Amino acid sequence: MEKSIAFEKDLNLVATELRLGLPGTKESEKQTPSSIKSNKRVLPDMSEECGSKDNSNVSHVKKCDQEVAPPAKAQVVGWPPVRSYRKNCLKAKKMEVETTGMYVKVSMDGAPYLRKIDLKVYKGYPELLKALEDMFKFSVGKYSEREGYNGSEFVPTYEDKDGDWMLVGDVPWDMFISSCKRMRIMKGSEARGLGCAV
Amino acid sequence: MMNYFPDEVLEHVFDFVTSHRDRNAVSLVCKLWFRVERFSRQRVFIGNCYAISPERLVTRFPGVKALTLKGKPHFADFNLVPQDWGGYVQPWIEALARSRIGLEELRLKRMVVSDESLDVLSRSFTNFKSLVLVSCEGFTTDGLSAIAANCRFLRELDLQENEIEEKKNHWLGCFPDSCTSLVSLNFACLKEINLVALEKLVARNPNLKSLKLNRAVPLEALQRILMRAPQLVDLGTGSFVLDHDSDDSETYRKLKATILKCRSIRNLSGFLEVTPRCLPAIYPICFNLTYLNLSYAAGIHGSELIKLIRFCGKLQRLWILDYIGDKGLEVVASTCKDLQELRVFPSDFFGAGHAAVTETGLVAISTGCPKLNSLLYFCQQMTNAALIAVAKNCPNFIRFRLCILDPTKPDPVTMQPLDEGFGAIVQSSKRLRRLSLSGLLTDRVFLYIGMYAEQLEMLSIAFAGESDKGMVYVLNGCKKLRKLEIRDSPFGDMALLRDVGKYETMRSLWMSSCEVTLGACKTLAEKMPRLNVEIINENDQMEFGHEDSEKVEKMYLYRTLVGPRKDAPEFVWTLV
16 A cells, blocks of 8 residues: 655644644644645545545555654644533543454454454554454555455455445544454455445 | 603513613613613623623612523633633622522523532522523532522523533432422433432423433433433433343333334434444434434444434434535435534544545535525535535525634645635625634635625634734624634734724634734733733743733633623733
8 A cells, every 4th residue: 555755734744843832822823824835635535544546645654643643743722623521522432442442353265263353452444454464464455445455356344333244444443443343354256346346 | 752651661562672682772772761671681691701790780680580691712612711710600699699689590601610609509599490501610410419409490400511520429319309390401411320310300390391311321211211201302312222232122122112102302412322223213203303413422323324314304403423424414415405503523533633524515415405504514625616605505604614624724626725615605694693714714715704794793713814904804894793713823913903992892802822912912901991801821920021022822802891800810911
C-alpha cells in the first residue's frame, strides 16, 4: 500500500512551525494562508488507513502517526465545537471497547486451524493487515474503495454484528473493531468475486 | 384613551402579550404601562446573569413565577472558559427566597449550582413546580434529594447534560409516596439510578408525559415502566441491550407487545447502549415520531440506522451521528418530507477526525426537505456549489451552523474560500437568526453577512477573516446582532473600537486568540461604563507587568446595569 509524503492536515503544518504555546493560541492563526496551497483530497466514507485514490495525498499511516505524534500535533482546544458532556459519553463508549480486549477468530481458507487475535492491540488497518500477513504468510493486495483488494488472491473479510460478511477496510477503524465478530481470509475465486465488487 | 381604563383592564390585555420582547416593549410605552406590566409579569428571561442583579429583579417584578437564567458564555461549552469563572445561582435563589417571591419555575443554563442552592430552593417556594438544568455543574445527587423530598407539587425535573457528582444515596427514593404530580422527568445524564424507586415513582404518577432514562435502566425495567406509562409522549430509553447469553426472547417479546400499546410517543431519544437486533421492537412507534434523537446512540450505524429511519416518515426534528453517512442522508431526504431541524454530530473527535458526511449529504437533504429551517452539520468538507444549492432549496433557515472538522478547509473542488457559499445562505434565508461559520473564509463573507443578514442575532466565528474589515462589516451591518463570539481570527483594535456604542445594543462579545490588545480593551472599558470588559488570563500575574500593547488571550464583554461583578475569580480582570 502506498504511503504518501504530503501531510493531510493544516494542523500538521502548524506542528512543524516553531512556536510557543498550545495549539489554538493566536500563533496558530498563521496557518490560514498555507491552507490555500493545500491540495488535499478528502475521502469521506473511506477508512483513512487503506485509502489510495489516484491523486490522493492520504497517508494510510496517518492515523497511526497521529497517535504517536508529539503533543504539539494535538487537536486545537475546543475544536470541533462539541460539548464536553457529549465527547465524554462517546469517549466512554470507545473506552469500554478498549479495556475489555477484543479477541476474534481468524480463519484462512486452506489453513488447518484458526488463530485468534486481539483487535484492540492494533491502531489501524495497516497494522492489522501486516499482522495477518505475518501470521499466515501471505500478502494482501492494494486496497481501493472502488475495487477492494487488487493484486493478490487473498482477501481479508469479516463477519459483522448483522451476520454479514464484509470487506475489511471499508468502514472507519473504530466502527470496524466494534462490529467485527470474526475474520476470514478468503482465497481463490471466491476471493476474486468479493475483491472486485464495486 | 387607555389611561381611562382601570389597571385591571390593562393587565388583562397584557395577559395576551406573552413573548419577553413584546412585554419589554410594552413596558417602555409610558409610566403607567410600565407599572402595570411589571406587577403582572410572571415570566422573566435573563440571558446574562451578570447584566442585572437579583435584587433589581425582585424589586421590579415581585410577581415573577418563572425565571430563566443563563450564566457562562457559550464558548464555555468547548472548554474555552476556565473552571470557576462564575455564573453562580446561589445569590439569585437567596434573593428570591428573602423577598418571598412565589417562584414556581426555574430554568438554568451554564450555571454553577450547589447542593445548598438546591436545598434552599426546595424549601423556600411552596408552589415550586419545575426545575430545568442545562449544562450546569457544581451539585451532587444530595441536591436532587432535597428537591425530591421537599417540592410537594413538583411537575418537572429535567436534567440535560449536567455534570453531577453521584453519591451513594437513593435520591429518587426521596420522592414521597404523596408525589403524584410528575409530568416530566429526565435523568439521562446520571450514571446510576435506583430501579425499584423508579418503577414505583412511575406507577404512582399517571400524568407522566416525558420520561428520559439513563443507561442504568435495562431493557426489562424499560418494559415494566412502559407497561405503567403507556401515556408517555416523550421517551428516552436507557440501555437497550439484550445479552446474547441469557434467554431474553421472552423479554423482547414482552417489550414489543408493550411498545405497541404506547401510541402517544412522539419524541424518542436515548439508546445510550444498544443491541441493534432489538431495534425492530420500536419500529411500530416510528411512524408517529416527530422528534428522534440518536445522537448518543453510538451503537447504531449503517444499515440498522437506515432501516430505522425509513419508518420515520413524519419526523420534524432529527439529531443523529455522522455514522449516517451521505447515503443515509439521502434516505432521510426521501423519507422525512416534513423535516425542519437536522443535527448531525461527529462521532470521531480524536485522531483523524474523519466525518462520514460531506456536502453531498447536505445537498440531498436540502433537495428532499424544503421545510428545513434549522441545521447543525459537522462534516468532512463543504463546497460553494453545495451551499449555493442548499440556499436555493431551503430559503427558510432560522439557524444555520456548519462545522467543517478541519476549520480552515477551502472548497476542495475549487480550492476557493467558502465566502460565496455562506453568502448565498445569508442572502436567501432572510429570517436567519443564528449562524456559525467554518472553513476557509476571507473578509468577503463578512461583507455578505453585513449586507444581507438583517435578522441575525447570533454569529459564531472561528479561524476566519483576514483583517479588521471583516468584523467591522458585521458590526455595521447586522442591526439585530445580540451575541458575537470570535476565536482565532485576525480582528484587532481598530475593529473593536470602531463603534463602541454598538456593544450596548448587544448582550455580549467574546474574542479569544484574536489581535486585540490590552490597551484597546482598557480604552473601551473607559469609554463605556455600562459594559463589563473582562480579560481572562489563566497564566496568573493578572494586573502586573502587562503592557498595553500586549495581545489579550481572552476577552468577554457584556452590557450590564450593575457594574463589575464581585464574584470574579483571580484570573478574571474586569477593566474599568
